Amino acid sequence: MKVLIANRGEIAVRIIRGCRELGFDTVAVYSDADRTAPHVRLADEAHHLGPSLARESYLRIDKLVDIARRTGASLVHPGYGFLAENEEFAQACADAGLTFVGPSPKAIELMGSKTAAREVAIKAGVPVVPGTKAPFGEDAPDALLVTEAERIGFPLLVKAVAGGGGKGMRSVAKAADLLSAVRTARSEAKSAFGDAAVYFERRLIGPRHIEIQLLGDAHGTVIPFVERECSIQRRHQKVVEESPSPVLRPDVRLKLAECAARVAREVGYTNAGTIEFLVDEQQNFYFLEMNTRLQVEHPITEIVTGIDLVHWQLRIAQGERLTIDPERALTPRAHAIECRIYAEDPDLGFLPSPGLVRGLRIPNGPGVRHDGGVAAGFEVPTTYDSMLAKLITWGNTREEAVQRLGRALAEYRVVGLKTTVPFFQWLVNQPDFIDSRFDTTWLDRVLTERRGQPFVAPSAADEQDAVIAAALAAWFRAHGAAAGSPVDGRGAWRWAARMDGLR
Amino acid sequence: MTFEIEIAGHVRTVSIENVGGVGPDGRFRLTIRDAANPGAEARPLTLDARPTDVGLSLLFADSGRSVDLAVTAQPNGEHFVQLPHVAVTAIVEGRRARRGGSGEASGSGEQRLMAPMPGRVVRLLVKPGDEVAPRQGLLVVEAMKMENELSTARAGRVREISVAEGQSVQAGQLLVIVE
Numbered sequence: 001m002k003v004l005i006a007n008r009g010e011i012a013v014r015i016i017r018g019c020r021e022l023g024f025d026t027v028a029v030y031s032d033a034d035r036t037a038p039h040v041r042l043a044d045e046a047h048h049l050g051p052s053l054a055r056e057s058y059l060r061i062d063k064l065v066d067i068a069r070r071t072g073a074s075l076v077h078p079g080y081g082f083l084a085e086n087e088e089f090a091q092a093c094a095d096a097g098l099t100f101v102g103p104s105p106k107a108i109e110l111m112g113s114k115t116a117a118r119e120v121a122i123k124a125g126v127p128v129v130p131g132t133k134a135p136f137g138e139d140a141p142d143a144l145l146v147t148e149a150e151r152i153g154f155p156l157l158v159k160a161v162a163g164g165g166g167k168g169m170r171s172v173a174k175a176a177d178l179l180s181a182v183r184t185a186r187s188e189a190k191s192a193f194g195d196a197a198v199y200f201e202r203r204l205i206g207p208r209h210i211e212i213q214l215l216g217d218a219h220g221t222v223i224p225f226v227e228r229e230c231s232i233q234r235r236h237q238k239v240v241e242e243s244p245s246p247v248l249r250p251d252v253r254l255k256l257a258e259c260a261a262r263v264a265r266e267v268g269y270t271n272a273g274t275i276e277f278l279v280d281e282q283q284n285f286y287f288l289e290m291n292t293r294l295q296v297e298h299p300i301t302e303i304v305t306g307i308d309l310v311h312w313q314l315r316i317a318q319g320e321r322l323t324i325d326p327e328r329a330l331t332p333r334a335h336a337i338e339c340r341i342y343a344e345d346p347d348l349g350f351l352p353s354p355g356l357v358r359g360l361r362i363p364n365g366p367g368v369r370h371d372g373g374v375a376a377g378f379e380v381p382t383t384y385d386s387m388l389a390k391l392i393t394w395g396n397t398r399e400e401a402v403q404r405l406g407r408a409l410a411e412y413r414v415v416g417l418k419t420t421v422p423f424f425q426w427l428v429n430q431p432d433f434i435d436s437r438f439d440t441t442w443l444d445r446v447l448t449e450r451r452g453q454p455f456v457a458p459s460a461a462d463e464q465d466a467v468i469a470a471a472l473a474a475w476f477r478a479h480g481a482a483a484g485s486p487v488d489g490r491g492a493w494r495w496a497a498r499m500d501g502l503r
Numbered sequence: 504m505t506f507e508i509e510i511a512g513h514v515r516t517v518s519i520e521n522v523g524g525v526g527p528d529g530r531f532r533l534t535i536r537d538a539a540n541p542g543a544e545a546r547p548l549t550l551d552a553r554p555t556d557v558g559l560s561l562l563f564a565d566s567g568r569s570v571d572l573a574v575t576a577q578p579n580g581e582h583f584v585q586l587p588h589v590a591v592t593a594i595v596e597g598r599r600a601r602r603g604g605s606g607e608a609s610g611s612g613e614q615r616l617m618a619p620m621p622g623r624v625v626r627l628l629v630k631p632g633d634e635v636a637p638r639q640g641l642l643v644v645e646a647m648k649m650e651n652e653l654s655t656a657r658a659g660r661v662r663e664i665s666v667a668e669g670q671s672v673q674a675g676q677l678l679v680i681v682e
Contacts, residue, residue, distance in 0.1 A: 167648060187625065275609035343647070352620045352643055352646040359557035359573055376556075383619045385648035410587045413557045415573040422590055456589040458510075465570050467508045468533060470561055470582040471517035472552050473574050474506050474595045475531075 002027055003101070003314070004040070004068045006089075007079030008058060010373030010389055011294070012039035015077050018310030027071045029064065031057035033381035038373060045071060046301045047069060052383045055194070058082045061089050065096045075317060077101040081385065084293040085112045085164070102271050102319040103216075103292050110267055111290040114161050115199050121287035125268040126259045129278060129286045131201035138186065138196045142179055149178050152202050157184050157236075160189030161197040164291065165385075166237030168192060171203060206439045207278040209233065210245050210285070212260035213301045215312050216269040217322040224257035224264075225329045226302050231440050232433070234350065238444065239420075240427070241297035242337040242378040243304045246398055246436035253282045263290065272298070272313050278440075296390065299369055300336035303394045305329055335395035339424045341414070343386045346423035347454045354382045359415030363408035367394050367401070380417060388419065397437070402428055426455035507538065509594040514538035522549070530564070558585070563574040613662075614655040618672040622646030627668055629679075633661045641679050644672065655681050 003019045005012045005026040015027045023204060027393040028043035033052035040046040048066045049057035057063075059082060068076055076093050078101070083089040094100060102108070111117045116134050118128045131146050149156060149172070159182050160168025168189030170181035186196040213225040227411050229245035230238045244253070260275035274295050276288040307324060316322065344350040360376045372389035374380060380388065391412065406428045412421050427433050429478035432442065458466065505518045510672045516536045523530035531547035549564035573585040580595045610668035622644040629641050641661070658679035666678050 073515070184650065191625075191645070192648055348619070351651065352622070352649065354621060354647065358575055361557050361573075382646050384647065386649075413573045413585055415557050415585065416575050425588060457593045458586075458589045462586055462589050462591060463510050463513075464535065465561070465572065465586055466510060466582075466584040466593045467517060467535060468513050468548070468550070468561065469572050469574050469584045470508050470593035470595050471519055471533065472531065472559060472561075473508045473576055473582055475504055475519045475521075477576070478504060 001025065001075070002044075002071060002073040003075040003077055004029070004064070004071065004073035004098075005043070005077050005079065006058070006064050007082055007084070008034055008037060008039055008078075008373070008384065010371045011079040011081075012298070013042055013373055014299075014371050015079060015310055016042050016313065019077075020316055021308075022311055024075070024314065027066060027067070027073050029058070031383075033379070033383055035447050036378060038378070041375075047071065049468045052381060054082065054383065059194070061086075061092050064089070065092050065098070068093070068098050069096060073084065073098065075099045075101055075314065077313070078292050078293065080291075080296060081165070085162075085291070087112065097422065100315050101313050102325060103269055103273060107267050107269050108292045111273070111292050112162065113268075114159060114163070114289050117290050118211070118287065120266050121263050124259070124262040124475075125219055126287045127285065129201050129204060129288060131397045132199045135197040137184075145182060146175065146178060149175065149200055152200050152303055155203040155208055157201045157203050158185045158198050159201060160185055160193060160195070161199055162193035162195040163189055164193075165296075165404060166233070166235055168198070169236045171236070175489045194214050204278050204280060204286070206441070207231075208245070208247070208438075209238075209276065209288075209440050210248060210256065210279045211274050211276040211295075212256050213274050213295070213309070214260055214264050214269075215272055215309070215316065215322055216264050216325070217316050218270050218319055219321050220265075220268075221322045222264045222269065223322055223324050223326055223329050224261045225307075226304060226332045227253055228297055228300055230297060231438055232427075232443050233440050234447065236440075236442050238340065239296065240337065240339055241300055241423075242335065242398070242401070243300040244332045244335065248279070252279070252285065253330070256285060259285075259287070263287065271316050272309055289317075296340065297338050298336050299371055299390065299392050300338050300394075302336050303336040303369065303392065304332040306333060334394045334396060335398045336392055337398075337401045337405055338390050338392045339405065339409075340387055340420070341389045341391055341412075341424075342420045343380050343388050343417050345418035346420050349372065349451070349452065350420070351421075352382070352386050353418035354380045354386070356380075357388075357414060359413065359414040361411065363391065363411040365408075365411075368392070369394075376415075388414065388417075392423075402434060420479075422455045507596050507598060509597045510591060514598065516541065614657060614659060614681045615677055616641060616653060616655050616681065618644060618674055618676045618678055619653070620644075620646050621674050622651075622672060624666050624668055624670045624672060624678075625650055627664060627666075628652075629661050629664070631661050631664060635659060635661060635681060641681075642666070644678075653678065655679075657681075 002025040005015045017256045019026045028039050030040045031052045073366045074341045078084040087109040090100045090105040103488045115443040155173050158170045168185050172181045190196040208231040216222040228243045230241045232240035272294050277285045287371040343353045347354045356379045362370045369392040395401040409425050520532045522532045532547050536545045553560050561570040565599045575583040582593045584591045614645040625645045626643040638654045643650050662682045663680040
């Protein structure tokens with residue numbers, strides 16, 4: 001049996017691995033920019049979708065369905081992002097006789113609309129954050145936007161109805177900033193999700209973002225998992241996730257799990273999904289939204305429970321019954337932390353830094369997992385999300401996991417691009433991080449206070465090492481380039497060739 | 504051979520001598536001098552440097568200290584050196600390059616806003632002739648699905664906008680001139 005993976009990057013690689021472990025053949029798809037991407041090289045077969053622009057490649061439902069048909073794939077895994085939460089895609093797969101590895105089109109539609117999902121949560125008796133009932137379409141008059149915003153009160157969040165990953169979301173502190181925030185949120189949402197509708201939600205003070213992973217099968221069983229804490233966020237985008245939460249009380253964990261399962265049952269949810277909550281200082285919690293897909297941060301749940309979520313996605317899609325012990329899913333066996341490694345320059349306000357990966361050394365050893373989507377020699381495109389990889393470490397305690405993270409980050413080398421690795425090296429040494437004193441606003445606040453100060457400052461000894469390295473690099477280049485006086489050894493030739501390539 | 508290496512404005516002069524083995528599979532003697540104080544005594548360092556898959560492996564002869572680093576050279580002489588806990592940008596022969604270069608119009612008060620990364624111009628927020636405040640957004644460039652508002656550090660008047668909405672831009676491409 002074959003699975004078509006309708007995605008790219010690290011998640012396509014992750015899914016191919018899961019498929020292969022269960023004995024499925026894998027079909028990758030790629031755009032012009034991704035011909036030599038790891039997911040293409042790893043799959044059993046790969047088919048071209050079109051130009052680099054996502055809407056001409058990874059968002060082309062017609063082409064994806066056609067490739068699935070032509071290759072004889074019987075399952076389609078959407079990953080996250082792109083078409084993962086697009087009910088038309090799920091429906092198109094069903095219409096073509098393909099099994100979509102995810103929930104029903106109806107569940108995607110219902111829970112994908114953030115406003116409708118809130119209604120579901122209210123019906124299931126789960127508390128929600130105060131906000132607007134119906135979404136605002138593109139033609140909603142400014143006066144209505146202002147009236148509704150004032151009814152909810154500031155500060156508030158403008159959120160894309162189809163949004164995710166911090167895209168199409170803006171925080172508004174006062175009425176004067178509302179309309180321009182709505183414009184940017186719409187413009188971002190339109191280009192990222194093809195839907196410009198937005199809604200408003202009250203912004204809670206000092207909240208933590210805590211979410212519950214769950215699996216549902218076609219026979220009515222829903223299994224909630226131990227929570228993930230994702231409060232370290234930059235501009236509403238998760239940067240670090242960990243499981244279990246370092247602060248959640250065990251009784252609240254059980255209540256969250258129970259509420260999450262109730263929401264899922266309310267809509268007859270199948271396959272993998274995540275219910276996100278905001279939790280305040282008193283550990284009151286509010287339903288935020290549901291993600292009807294596999295999450296970026298799913299590995300930490302796999303590590304602390306020992307349950308492979310991608311395996312279960314594939315098994316559930318084929319009609320299998322969930323046989324996971326609910327107790328096991330709710331009992332963490334370790335503490336796991338994930339860092340999202342982005343091609344961004346942390347010392348330049350996290351500006352995107354696409355380009356050629358000239359070298360890559362991936363951390364390894366005890367308690368380390370690396371889910372990556374790039375290889376040395378691959379040109380990171382400007383067209384897609386800038387996440388290169390996820391670095392996950394775990395230990396018996398949070399302290400052990402944090403120590404491992406520091407060790408693994410020091411081993412990590414991504415050559416040729418600026419990445420967020422130095423930022424994480426700074427983060428793991430912050431007392432607030434070490435002592436788990438943070439909420440969803442912590443990182444943005446700290447970054448503002450730092451005013452662009454570099455995350456890791458070199459010592460005098462570091463500077464000396466850098467001087468030596470740069471001088472030696474220049475020396476080798478001078479010698480490699482001098483025709484007729486080659487230096488000996490294969491290493492020298494490789495070096496000269498590489499240095500030549502850099503000029 | 505001697506190179507001038509500059510880190511954060513601090514210039515050193517490094518002389519390198521290949522003293523054992525041949526080429527990169529050999530040993531080097533380096534003497535590092537502060538360019539501001541060339542007469543000061545400088546003790547030479549002996550080390551063994553070898554290329555690796557990501558850069559260089561250094562072993563210092565006196566202490567045995569091992570440094571595994573990555574190095575990326577840019578065409579303008581910038582070397583991005585990634586050490587285990589920190590990254591440092593070192594410029595090789597920067598003064599020479601600047602002396603020989605065309606020289607940027609910096610003293611005139613003109614500010615040229617270049618694209619810091621490749622992307623697409625989503626919106627222009629100003630037009631020629633507009634007065635702008637320091638760090639006021641001049642245009643929005645989308646890269647990697649995020650919209651980035653770009654600005655200049657000082658106030659001024661927009662003299663020229665070199666790009667149009669919807670246009671793709673390369674890193675380093677001129678976007679706006681503010682005078």
